[in-house]
Amino acid sequence: MMSKKQTYTISIYTENNIGVLNRISAIFQRRHINIESVNVSKSEIKSVSRITLLVRITEDQMKKILGQLEKQIEVIKAFYHVDEDTIYQESCLFKLSSDLLTENDEIQRIINSSKSRVININKDFFVLEKSGTKEEVEELYHLLDKHGIMQFVRSGRIAVTKEEMPVSELLESIKE
Template sequence: MSQEKQLYTVSVYTENNIGLLNRISAIFQRRHINIESINSSVSEIEGVSRFTILVKITEEQMKKIIGQIEKQVEVIKAFYHTDDETIYQESCLFKVKSDLLFNERQIQNIIKDSNARIVTVNKEFFVLEKSGRKSEIELLHRELSIFGILQFTRSGRISVTKEPMEISKMLEAFQQ
């Protein structure tokens, strides 16, 4: 088992209960582990939520944390995966002054080259949406920063595994 820190994507399937996010984040906090990103959403299973948490730790730490997470009553199952085992993306929105869109040819090229999408345009500002790897979003942020960004927000990682996750079969058996 490697003692080297690496990025792990943790998928936690849960019942949707108040306070669970605090308890899960406390598991990391007690071990002085920083959560790089966290996302919560519905999952592929009706009535089941999914937390997607990104952390940089050793595999030994990861296994212990998975055990602690699964002790939470509302947690159905927790998994962890390396970047090689997942397909992942982040999403972001940039709000930029509208006059730049019309007066700066370079902005139009940046938008085209980055495969960003214009979501809305009005007299004061325009909003760009970009989905992709963290490095792609950071590059676009650097390029737009030169012109001035009015607002910026980025999602946590979202991911799916390359191999099937057996959570649906487990739940079917659990519900019978």
């Protein structure tokens, strides 16, 4: 029986070494799997990085990839979760013409209804910041696109699990 594709958030705890992201992405590339988003940051554990990936694959593929990830020398531990098990967000920035703020009432309504905020204004442009789900970010993009977006950038997904994930204790036991 073929299992269906779904979205997985993968959290990979790694040593902070040069080339680790390249080796991890190669695992997906060899299987022709597209990584929809990637975020790398420090984690809750000193000197350990957390790579958060978003992929759309089957659970069978996910289990095989998890095994491959954990074979990487720098990978301390990897986890995967479905959307229902995580609290997740993306952040984005929009650069728009300052004229829109003064000459367009709709822009103010869009800013207020989208729970976005202006983080920078000058005579030529303003910068709008929005955090939310991918769908919320895309909805705001479509609303603003009609008015002309000068620049747009979106982060990869960041996520925490709803259930306790005692990764600190797990990593401490691995280090010992």
